Amino acid sequence: MNERQTSDVRWVQLVERVRSGRDQRAFAELFGHFAPRVKAFLMKSGADASLAEECAQEVMATVWHKAHLFDPERASVATWVFTIARNRRIDALRKQRRPEPEDLPWGPEHEPDQSETIALQQESEQLGRALAALPDNQRMLIERAYFGELSHSEIAAETGLPLGTIKSRIRLALERLRHEMK
Amino acid sequence: MKKTMTTTIKHHLTDDLLMAYAAGNLPEAFSLVVATHVSLCDECRARLMEYEAVGGAVLDDAPECAMAEDSFAATMRLIDGMPADERIETSAMVRHDGNAVFPQPLRDYVGGDAEAVRWKSLGGRIRQAVLPTSKEASVRLLYIPAGMAMPDHGHKGMELTMVLQGAFEDDEGLYARGDVEVANEEMEHTPVAAPGPDCICLVATDAPLKFSGLLPRIAQPFIGI
Ligand SMILES: [Zn+2]
Ligand SMILES: [Zn+2]
Numbered sequence: 001m002n003e004r005q006t007s008d009v010r011w012v013q014l015v016e017r018v019r020s021g022r023d024q025r026a027f028a029e030l031f032g033h034f035a036p037r038v039k040a041f042l043m044k045s046g047a048d049a050s051l052a053e054e055c056a057q058e059v060m061a062t063v064w065h066k067a068h069l070f071d072p073e074r075a076s077v078a079t080w081v082f083t084i085a086r087n088r089r090i091d092a093l094r095k096q097r098r099p100e101p102e103d104l105p106w107g108p109e110h111e112p113d114q115s116e117t118i119a120l121q122q123e124s125e126q127l128g129r130a131l132a133a134l135p136d137n138q139r140m141l142i143e144r145a146y147f148g149e150l151s152h153s154e155i156a157a158e159t160g161l162p163l164g165t166i167k168s169r170i171r172l173a174l175e176r177l178r179h180e181m182k
Numbered sequence: 183m184k185k186t187m188t189t190t191i192k193h194h195l196t197d198d199l200l201m202a203y204a205a206g207n208l209p210e211a212f213s214l215v216v217a218t219h220v221s222l223c224d225e226c227r228a229r230l231m232e233y234e235a236v237g238g239a240v241l242d243d244a245p246e247c248a249m250a251e252d253s254f255a256a257t258m259r260l261i262d263g264m265p266a267d268e269r270i271e272t273s274a275m276v277r278h279d280g281n282a283v284f285p286q287p288l289r290d291y292v293g294g295d296a297e298a299v300r301w302k303s304l305g306g307r308i309r310q311a312v313l314p315t316s317k318e319a320s321v322r323l324l325y326i327p328a329g330m331a332m333p334d335h336g337h338k339g340m341e342l343t344m345v346l347q348g349a350f351e352d353d354e355g356l357y358a359r360g361d362v363e364v365a366n367e368e369m370e371h372t373p374v375a376a377p378g379p380d381c382i383c384l385v386a387t388d389a390p391l392k393f394s395g396l397l398p399r400i401a402q403p404f405i406g407i
Contacts, residue, residue, distance in 0.1 A: 024258070031254055036246035043247055053250050057257045064261050074231065079238025086206040086237065096316045098206075099214040099287040101230075102221035124235060131239045146205045146240045171197070177236060 007033075008121040008128075011077035019067035027064060030077070035060050038085045044147040045089050055092050059085045072117040076124035130180035138173035141166060193361035195219055195226050199342075204233035211321035211386040214287060214313070215342045215362065218384060221285030222360040283347055288384065291315075292323075296347070296382065299323055306330065319388040326350065326375040326383070336370040339389030343373070348381035350374060 011033070017026035038059050042052035062084050070080050090098045131139060144155050156163040195216060202208045203216040220227045250256070282289065283296040291313045292298050301309035301323075309325040326332060328348060342364055343350075349358040352371040357363055365371065375381035 028254060031257065034241075035249050035253065035257075037241055037244045039249060040244045040247035041241055044244075052247070053253065056249065057253060057260055060257050061260045061264060065264060075235065076238050076242075078242040079235050082237040082241040083234055085241065090206050094316070096210045099210070099217035099290070101217045101227065102286040104227075124238065127235055128239045128242055131236070131243060142236065143240055143243075145201065145207070146237050147244070167198070170201075174197070174201075174236070177239075178232065 008076050008078070008125050009118065012072045012117065012121060015063070015067050015070050015072075015077055015080075018064060019070070027060075030063065031060050034063070034078075034081050038081065041082075041085055041147060042089060042093075045093060047089075047093060051092065055085075055088050059088050062088075071112060073112050073120055076121060078128075079124065126180055127177060130177045134173055134176060138169050138176075141170050142173050145170065190358065191223050191225070191360040193355070193357055193363060194223065195229075195362055196364055197229070199364070200226060200230050201233045201236075204230055204237055209319035209388060210315040211313075211319035212340075212342060212388070214291060214315065214321050215344050215384055215386045217287040218285050218346075219344055219360065219362050221287060283382070288346075299325075301325060308332070319386055321384065321386040324381075324383045324385055326373075326381045328375050328377050328380050331372055331374045334370065334372040337365050337367055337387070337389070339367070339387060341365040342386045344384045346382045346384060348379040349376040350381050350383065351376055 011030065014023075014026040014030050017023035018030070035056050039052045039056040042055050043049065047055065059081065063081060066084075070077070075083075087098050090096050131142070134142070141155065153163055155161075156166050159166070199208070199212065199216060203213055208216065216230075220230055284292060289295055292311075299311045301311050303309050307327045308330060310322050312320065312322045315321055323346075324332075326348075332350075342362055343357070344362045345357050345359050347359060349356060350373040351357070352363075352373045354363060354369075354371065356376065357373075358376075363373075
């Protein structure tokens with residue numbers, strides 16, 4: 001059994017412990033799992049090892065400081081960390097601002113509902129399994145689109161596949177993922 | 183979703199755009215249009231969250247890359263050294279304003295709501311204000327008085343037009359507040375501002391537009407569209 005299949009609710013509990021108790025042991029466990037993945041993500045996006053290390057540390061520091069903004073009804077911890085790492089990448093590698101949508105009016109103060117939280121976290125675990133189960137050629141394109149900082153046409157140039165093939169494979173993969181989440 | 187906004191938005195963002203925005207691969211100018219539309223559109227917000235969830239799954243599935251030996255301690259020192267105000271929530275949460283014409287991401291670029299825009303005339307009472315972004319693509323606000331037409335034009339790249347006030351119409355349909363028109367190379371159109379309040383649009387392009395009429399083509403270098 002894959003580690004991810006059982007751990008999403010655990011990550012939520014650890015972030016909660018960081019938020020409410022500034023719990024360093026909980027944070028160390030999150031760090032052990034996510035920091036090496038964030039570093040790999042940044043290196044695949046073109047950062048060298050020392051920049052990726054530095055940015056991964058900053059991303060994890062943001063996880064600590066913004067733990068109170070994490071909403072487990074809306075996202076898994078992996079998704080939340082991904083958005084922080086993505087924004088750090090845009091800032092550090094592309095030197096651009098990242099316009100973010102206005103947040104929803106209920107804001108971060110509301111108490112997360114237990115059953116909605118668990119439902120969302122289970123969905124996210126299903127999504128992870130669905131991603132792992134994709135045919136290699138589809139999963140590779142999804143990973144490239146998120147990691148490689150490549151547009152569809154750049155992936156086309158690099159893989160030699162026609163742009164239409166890439167778009168339809170990505171669409172197919174996303175349909176499968178969406179289907180698995182229903 | 184717990185809260186649904188009453189919305190009449192009919193023209194939405196494409197999946198390609200939402201995925202590229204979720205992945206962080208859009209030029210800043212297009213990202214601003216996406217963020218502005220999502221601020222008003224629950225449907226695209228929900229789709230965006232799906233694409234971000236895919237990003238989370240990809241990250242979780244990623245191979246690990248070993249951190250430096252003292253990495254955790256260094257991160258704790260970084261945390262201790264961060265000023266307390268790093269913990270203040272993002273501006274969007276604090277300054278949500280339901281009465282504004284411009285959603286928060288656009289207000290951040292303008293430095294205020296619609297009345298803060300520093301318009302420049304393009305002639306014929308049409309006005310524009312170019313917003314500062316990275317160079318790969320550009321974004322501007324256009325002010326088109328009700329009933330007036332934009333010059334007939336084609337596109338060399340992609341053009342996103344989002345309506346903030348009033349409405350415009352072209353062969354593709356009627357676009358009102360919140361609606362986004364996605365135009366590409368194959369498309370040529372003459373948007374006309376509908377009767378009613380003057381039309382204000384946010385327009386992002388990654389290549390100069392191609393004007394078919396003689397006059398606008400001559401004027402193009404000067405107005406910078
Ligand atoms: Zn929409
Ligand atoms: Zn156009």
